Amino acid sequence: MSRIVRIDTLHEGDRHSCAANGNGIRVVVWWLGCSIGCKGCHNVDYWNFDNDKYPEFSEDHINKVIDETNEYEKLYSGLSILGGEPFELQNIKNVIKLCERYKSELTEKNIWIWSGY
Secondary structure: OOOOEEEOOOOOHHHHHHHHHHOOEEEEEOOOOOOOOOOOOOOOHHHHOOOOOOOOOOOOHHHHEEEEEEEEOOOOEEEEEEEEEOOHHHHHHHHHHHHHHHHOOOOOOEEOOOOOO
């Protein structure tokens, strides 16, 4: 099971995040959980995998990312994925699922992923 902290768009969440996490304006997905524990990490609050305060990742989240990008296609340059750690075993399957669908439907958009690996 993987959880996300939030999805930031120009209309919901932290709008600053949409411009601070990659080139241009981006939809940003924050994953929960990290076992690396990098010194100086900016997102220590997202290390705990077991925080049920955050929702389990679902197809609805993928649809939200795709729909938002399609609706404002001229504004968004791509998708940014952060954490926690997107490449943790608990997260990787759903990160790949999101990325594959995003690129299959939005071929001109790019994906940036921040990782401690």
